[in-house]
Amino acid sequence: MAVNPVADLVREMQTWHFVALELNLFLDTHPANRRALEDYNRAARRFRELWERYEREVGPLMDHGFSESPGEWQWPKGPWPINTGM
């Protein structure tokens, strides 16, 4: 199997992002659930670490000033997930 470190990193980010998102929805209607809150914070922390790693190694993830663009304007550079499905 071909090794694609970027695809692996994206998959891991999607995983932790989904964990955080799902717990976010749950906590919206169960705000007093301590276990869900701890899990949420753990997932959010892990997601943030992966986010920072992605931006360091690959490029900016967000527009409108939420990501910096060191060296040059990298935002228009591909690949664009809406066309690759990744």
Next chain:
Amino acid sequence: MWVYVKQLEYPVRVSRPDLEMAKNIFAQFGGPDSEFSASWRYLTQAWIMPSGVAKSIVIDIGTEELAHLEMVGTMIDLLLGDATPEQMDKAGLGAHYVEHGRSLFLHDAAGVPWTSSYVQAHDDPITNLRENMAAEQKARTTYEHLICKTNDEQVRKTLAWLREREVVHFQRFGEALDRVQERMSRRPHF
């Protein structure tokens, strides 16, 4: 993917509730040249745009339009205040009250519901960018009409700011069009 940020792009203030003006501003919430039309016109075009420049401009502006939709909605909500059904009736919002109460809904100043036939997306990036430039002009004109309809300086300030964004977007779409034409002129096209 998209996320929500709990912050308005620019502050929205009104001096006092004004139901007639709330009704007028529905033009920019769910009318033909509304922020809703703008956002989804540009965002649906993103898949077909041929270059990073064209793709990023429709995504970045389309996303900003969602923030403008949020501002327009906030302006309408503040202008509605805690209006009674009788007051809404007098301001021409009687039918709106019957069908939606004081909720926002995607319709124009006359109550006509939003339809996707207000917008267009093609597989030709030049067609799309010209469509978008025309849309920015139409929205700018609508904001100018809205500014003429109120003396509330706070409302005028927010409307004037939104109007300026239409001018900037027109400019950026024009530059993207230049880049796309440059790129396409390297091979024959019609």
